[in-house]
Amino acid sequence: MSETIMVAGGAGYIGSHMVHQLLKTGYDVVIVDNLSTGHRQAVNPQARFYEGDTRDIQFLKQVFAQEPIQAIIHMDAFSIVPESVGDPLKYFDNNVIGMIKLLEIMQQYDVKYLIFSSTAATFGQPQQSPITEQTPQQPINPYGVSKLMMEQMMHWVDQAYGIKSVALRYFNAAGALADGSIGEDHNPETHLIPIILKTAMGQQDTLKIYGNDYQTPDGTNVRDYVHVTDLAQAHILALKYLQAGNPSTAFNLGSNQGFSVQEIIQAARKVTQKAIPAEIAPRRGGDPDILIADSSRAKSILGWQPQYTDIQAIIKTAWTWKQKHPQGYQS
Ligand code: NAD
Ligand code: UDP
Structure with missing residues (x-):
């Protein structure tokens, strides 16, 4: 049983x-x-x-x-x-x-x-x-x-x-299940990668980058x-x-790696082969500069071994979902 x-x-x-x-x-x-x-x-x-x-x-x-x-x-x-x-x-x-x-x-x-x-x-x-x-x-x-x-x-x-x-x-x-059968569909969608892919699909004209004056190498927020x-x-x-x-x-x-908003947009451009227009917009309230996880404890104690270690591979799964479901589950 x-x-x-x-x-x-x-x-x-x-x-x-x-x-x-x-x-x-x-x-x-x-x-x-x-x-x-x-x-x-x-x-x-x-x-x-x-x-x-x-x-x-x-x-x-x-x-x-x-x-x-x-x-x-x-x-x-x-x-x-x-x-x-x-x-x-x-x-x-x-x-x-x-x-x-x-x-x-x-x-x-x-x-x-x-x-x-x-x-x-x-x-x-x-x-x-x-x-x-x-x-x-x-x-x-x-x-x-x-x-x-x-x-x-x-x-x-x-x-x-x-x-x-x-x-x-x-x-x-x-990301999403690799076959694109299930994926991320929030309403409203506030997360960066699905909004980038919406822009790649032409469902909105421009991606807003919320601030480029953070204490990070390119000024945009770094996330894991x-x-x-x-x-x-x-x-x-x-x-x-x-x-x-x-x-x-x-x-x-997390993945123990940080990517700035600009780096995520660049990675998404490579995956989708789309221009993805982006412009700097005012900061969104409450965004910390950098959030990166140290996941070594989960790896050593749980034996956790993440299969996706490449940001483009992660975005690719979200792109497969998006192409199969341009309007999310309503598609
Ligand atoms: P989601 O909104 O897609 O999923 C939440 C689900 O819970 C929905 O299906 C919703 O209908 C259901 N739900 C909410 N309140 C309920 C209630 N009172 N009774 C019954 N069902 C209820 O969110 P998600 O992005 O899948 O996040 C799942 C969990 O992970 C959440 O607890 C969230 O706080 C946490 N989390 C998410 C992220 C992220 O990046 N998405 C990051 C950190 C933590
Ligand atoms: N972000 C952005 N434009 C958007 C959505 C998000 O510049 O349209 C930025 C946001 O300010 C944050 C990062 O992307 O620095 C990740 O945001 P998300 O909401 O995906 O996750 P969070 O880290 O806030 O949980």
């Missing part, structure tokens, strides 16, 4: 790749998603799908009464930084209350393992680069605060109830892009790590 894993947020960008990877590895998968930012078309038909909200404990009870869930992968959250600054309560409500209810149901049904999508945003404007697990977490926006609160809750429910957890702090998730299927694989390794009896912990997941 294969183990049953619940993916909360399994109709979302990273969640749909997570579900694919679990099914490919032989797990039995239950998806819980309210489709607030996810897509029905992204729901894998080989998984059992329950449409509902993780803040709704009655709904969760119905799911857990029917399904022999052994672990939860928690990916259901709101994650747009500027939106969180304008409407922090929306973020505390969805992200923090959703986590409380999932932990309650885990306690009630004696589910012992939780793998959580955390974020580089919990570090704020770090003084240190690359960022290790020891770097102080000082988030500078409500989204990052909500994720740090969720990590802190996980610590205390382990102490009290023995719920074991791993927080995986992703840096910039990017990590492929979405490599992220998914890290969750499976984290689950195995907990099931082997290891203690709760957190890992930073």
Whole structure:
């Protein structure tokens, strides 16, 4: 009998790749998603799908009464930084209350393992680069605060109830399944690579580069892009790590390499063979100069070996998705 894993947020960008990877590895998968930012078309038909909200404990009870869930992968959250600054309560409500209810149901049904999508945003404007697990977490926006609160809750429910957890702090998730069947489709889309590819497709005239006066070699922000299927694989390794009896912990997941906005545009021009017009625009609020992960701990402890180490290869998968789905899942 294969183990049953619940993916909360399994109709979302990273969640749909997570579900694919679990099914490919032989797990039995239950998806819980309210489709607030996810897509029905992204729901894998080989998984059992329950449409509902993780803040709704009655709904969760119905799911857990029917399904022999052994672990939860928690990916259901709101994650747009500027939106969180304008409407922090929306973020505390969805992200923090959703986590409380999932932990309650885990306690009630004696589910012992939780793998959580955390974020580089919990570090704020770090003084240190690359960022290790020891770097102080000082988030500078409500989204990052909500994720740090969720990590802190996980610590205390382990102490009290023995719920074991791993927080995986992703840096910039990017790319799509290599065959282009699932991919990134946020609305609104705020992430750099899909916006660049929209420009490459001629769906917008010019890409706006948000600031070129940062403390970086070319003045544009430097980020660490990590492929979405490599992220998914890290969750499976984290689950195995907990099931082997290891203690709760957190890992930073990135590529240990930084690319500026200008460098990403150049790489996308090579991949797409399109001009991709770009212009300098004012800074976007709250962008730290440089965010690069030190992922050596995930590599040594989990045995994580990212398959995508080349930025053009990552962008190519996003381009394949974009060409097959010019309007995202609506296509
Ligand atoms: P997404 O918006 O595509 O996916 C989130 C999914 O969760 C959606 O399908 C949405 O419908 C669902 N959801 C949200 N609230 C819910 C609720 N209360 N009940 C049930 N379902 C709910 O986002 P994503 O880019 O795939 O991100 C997934 C996770 O990874 C998020 O927790 C995000 O904070 C985290 N993360 C993402 C990135 C990134 O670069 N995309 C980086 C770091 C961390
Ligand atoms: N960015 C940009 N133009 C865009 C979208 C993003 O210049 O249209 C920049 C943004 O300022 C940041 C980087 O690209 O420096 C990555 O942004 P993204 O939103 O993809 O990820 P973040 O690092 O903010 O999570």
